[in-house]
Amino acid sequence: MTRLEGLHSRTLVGPPRLRPPDARHRPRRVAMLSVHTSPLHQPGTGDAGGMNVYIVELAKRLATIGIEVEIFTRATSAVLPPRVELAPGVLVRHVDAGPYEGLAKEDLPAQLCAFGHGVTQAWAGRQPGHYDLVHSHYWLSGHVGRLVAERWGVPLVHAMHTMAKVKNAALAEGDTPEPAARVLGETHVVRAADRLLANTQKEAEELLRHYGADTGRVAVVHPGVNLERFRPDARGVEAGRAAARSRLGLPQNALIPLFVGRIQPLKAPDVLLRAVAGLLEERPWLRERIVVPVVGGPSGSGLAKPEGLQKLAACLGISDVVLFRPPVGQDQLADWYRAASVLVMPSRSESFGLVAVEAQACGTPVIAAEVGGLPVAVRDGVSGVLVPGHDPADYARALYGFAADPARLARMSEAAVRHARSFGWATAAAATADVYTAALHERGLLAVASRPARRDPARGDRAPVGRGVGAAGR
Numbered sequence: 001m002t003r004l005e006g007l008h009s010r011t012l013v014g015p016p017r018l019r020p021p022d023a024r025h026r027p028r029r030v031a032m033l034s035v036h037t038s039p040l041h042q043p044g045t046g047d048a049g050g051m052n053v054y055i056v057e058l059a060k061r062l063a064t065i066g067i068e069v070e071i072f073t074r075a076t077s078a079v080l081p082p083r084v085e086l087a088p089g090v091l092v093r094h095v096d097a098g099p100y101e102g103l104a105k106e107d108l109p110a111q112l113c114a115f116g117h118g119v120t121q122a123w124a125g126r127q128p129g130h131y132d133l134v135h136s137h138y139w140l141s142g143h144v145g146r147l148v149a150e151r152w153g154v155p156l157v158h159a160m161h162t163m164a165k166v167k168n169a170a171l172a173e174g175d176t177p178e179p180a181a182r183v184l185g186e187t188h189v190v191r192a193a194d195r196l197l198a199n200t201q202k203e204a205e206e207l208l209r210h211y212g213a214d215t216g217r218v219a220v221v222h223p224g225v226n227l228e229r230f231r232p233d234a235r236g237v238e239a240g241r242a243a244a245r246s247r248l249g250l251p252q253n254a255l256i257p258l259f260v261g262r263i264q265p266l267k268a269p270d271v272l273l274r275a276v277a278g279l280l281e282e283r284p285w286l287r288e289r290i291v292v293p294v295v296g297g298p299s300g301s302g303l304a305k306p307e308g309l310q311k312l313a314a315c316l317g318i319s320d321v322v323l324f325r326p327p328v329g330q331d332q333l334a335d336w337y338r339a340a341s342v343l344v345m346p347s348r349s350e351s352f353g354l355v356a357v358e359a360q361a362c363g364t365p366v367i368a369a370e371v372g373g374l375p376v377a378v379r380d381g382v383s384g385v386l387v388p389g390h391d392p393a394d395y396a397r398a399l400y401g402f403a404a405d406p407a408r409l410a411r412m413s414e415a416a417v418r419h420a421r422s423f424g425w426a427t428a429a430a431a432t433a434d435v436y437t438a439a440l441h442e443r444g445l446l447a448v449a450s451r452p453a454r455r456d457p458a459r460g461d462r463a464p465v466g467r468g469v470g471a472a473g474r
Contacts, residue, residue, distance in 0.1 A: 027132035027436050029068040031123075031148070032059060033141035035115055036105050038073040040084065040092060050354040051161045053330075054223055055137060056086065061224070061429030063089030067436070070131070072119050074111070076100055093122060108140055109181065116144045120151060133436050137161060139182060142189030155194035155439035160186065160203070162351055165210040170348040170371065172265035187211055194439040197221055197432070199352035200373040219435045222376065223352050224425030230334050230361035237338075237363035237413045244339035255290045255403045257367070258340035260333065260355050261347075263298045263309055268369070268390060270312055271346035275395035277316035282396070286403065293323045295336055337362035341409060342402050345369065346390055353377040357423050360384070360416035365409065367398045377423075383416040 032055065039056045059069040068089045075094035084092040095118035098111035123130060135157045136145030142158045149156035164178035164186055171177055190196060190211040196218045198204040204220050207213040233240020245252055257276070261267045272292070280287050294309065313322045328336065337343065343359035345368040352373035356366045360377075366384035368374040378384040385398045402409045 025437060026065070026067055026433050027440060028066075029070065029131050030062070030436065031119070031131040031134050032069050032071045033119070033134065033136040033145050033148075034071060034073045034138070035097075035112070035140040035144060036074065036108050036138060038076065038092070038094075039071055039086065040073075050223075050352070051137060053354060054159075054161075057224060057226055057425045058429060058432060059090045060087045061425045062433065063087060065429060065433060067433060070122075072115075072122070074098070074108075074115060095119060095122075105140075106179075109143075109185070112140065112143050116147050119144060119148050123148070123152065133157060133439065135159070135436075136189075139164075139186045139189055142193070143185055146189060146192035149194075150192075155436075155443050156192060157195045157197060157435055157439055158189055158193040159197040159199075160207070160351070162349065163203075163206060163210065166206055166372075167266065167349050170266075172268060172348055175265040193217065194442065195219055195435050197435060199223055200376045202375075203351055203373060219431075219438075221428055221431040221435065222423060223354055223357075224428035225354065225357045225361050225420060225423045226330070227361055227421065227424050229330055230337065230358045230420075232363040232417055233338060237417070238410070240338045240363065244335045247335055248339050250291060250293075250339055251289070253289060254341075255286065255399070256339060256341045257290075257292055257344045257399055258336060258342070258359075258364075259292070259294045259296070259344055260336065260359075261296045261345075263294070263296050266348055267296075268346040268348050269294060269296075269309055271390050271392050271395060272344045273309065273313055273316060273318065273322065274392035275344075275346075275399060276321065277318050278392055279396040279399055280318065280321075283400065287321060290321050290403075291323060292318070292321055293325055293336065293340070295325045295328060295333070297327050333358070334362055337364050340364050342367055342384075342399070344395065344399075345374065346387070346395060347371060347374070348390065350374050350377075356384070357420050361420035361423075363413045363417050365402075365412035365416045367395060379415070379419050383412060383419040 034055055037052055039052055039059070055071065059071060062069050070091045070093055072093045072095055074097050077100050080094045082094055086092050095115050097115035097118060131152060131154060133155050134145045134149040136142045137159050138161050145156050145158060164182040168177045190207065190213050194217065196207055196213055198207060198218055198220050199222060201220055204218045207218055208215065233243060242252055250256060257272065259269050259272050263269060276290065276292050310324060313319045337359045340359070343356065343364050343366045345353060345356055345366060347353070347369050348371065350372040353368065356368055356374060356377040359366055360383050366378045368378050368384060368386055369390060370386040370388045375386060378386060380386040387394045387398055
């Protein structure tokens with residue numbers, strides 16, 4: 001039996017069920033690494049996106065179940081304080097590694113040694129066993145994570161978020177492929193990690209197929225959504241849509257297909273614009289009642305042509321119906337979701353598609369490419385429509401389906417809310433805590449991680465009684 005066949009025969013729906021009867025057996029404190037983007041950054045700008053939301057929400061939820069989280073990220077300004085309390089039990093630490101500004105993500109591998117030094121310096125001043133586990137995000141953090149986890153004698157849990165081999169297999173025309181150094185780096189991280197967190201079953205299969213991951217170390221945990229922030233208006237989906245449109249200055253009776261995300265070829269916003277142009281060419285009467293908001297900023301390879309999408313809209317003759325808006329905060333983003341008729345995600349690759357679940361939680365159905373984790377995030381034919389491939393004509397037909405059948409839009413809007421309710425962060429955090437527990441259990445470290453804690457008078461932190469994990473001469 002092959003590894004993939006074995007994976008299918010025991011479908012991974014989460015980590016091994018090793019959760020003890022109470023929370024004392026979970027880790028007390030986790031060092032979370034996010035080298036290239038800070039959880040304090042605005043999603044939709046630069047390299048900040050769904051991963052930022054993921055880290056923030058997961059860390060907050062872990063803290064509520066008794067797992068303190070310290071997030072290490074690279075300092076991008078000289079005026080940033082060394083430590084910022086993001087929430088009770090969640091601390092962000094800024095690490096000096098390279099120039100504060102003007103450093104592209106592609107330049108960061110050269111700064112990983114400096115970043116790793118900063119992380120170990122923070123650890124050096126603590127009691128032995130201060131961190132029970134390392135959780136790294138994205139391959140750059142994984143490189144640092146495997147080194148510091150080995151030095152501290154603790155498990156490494158890693159989340160890929162995206163994979164070079166998967167992205168390179170789905171490149172848009174003219175997009176820049178991920179470098180061989182990243183492929184090699186990801187391979188090393190996969191081999192070193194005690195546990196690999198995959199967003200979906202498909203991502204787990206990709207880890208096995210492309211990187212030779214060990215099935216016993218891969219756990220599937222679906223990301224969550226903040227259901228308190230992203231929810232329908234209390235008066236109902238239709239009333240909420242009208243109110244949100246009024247607040248945003250949008251016409252009440254328009255068809256509003258919304259794009260939210262970083263402006264780069266991978267996210268394929270051009271497919272939406274080409275679909276709208278094709279739709280208006282076939283049905284010119286729709287021009288009077290369609291508005292296409294694009295909410296986000298250039299990122300990645302999109303930075304090479306920051307005005308490229310605006311120029312495409314002009315070339316297609318649809319500048320009059322497209323609204324370009326900069327990234328917005330989470331509360332205003334929820335209003336954009338509520339105001340939209342439908343969210344459009346023609347991405348060429350998505351490890352999950354958090355934006356799709358956020359929109360559905362607000363009562364907005366989704367038209368999405370049938371790639372990556374989007375078939376999990378969107379229930380095809382119920383809470384939205386999945387489109388095979390990236391032909392703008394297919395997206396145009398899907399859009400017209402909503403324009404021509406208001407009853408279908410209303411039906412899917414209600415179903416979208418129901419579907420999104422299964423993606424709460426409380427569930428994701430509990431499942432992630434199970435992964436942590438399994439990794440500690442495998443290392444024989446549960447007894448240490450579950451020891452009673454005492455105050456560290458130098459900081460006010462809680463430190464384990466006795467030597468604990470990571471002590472010299474362990």
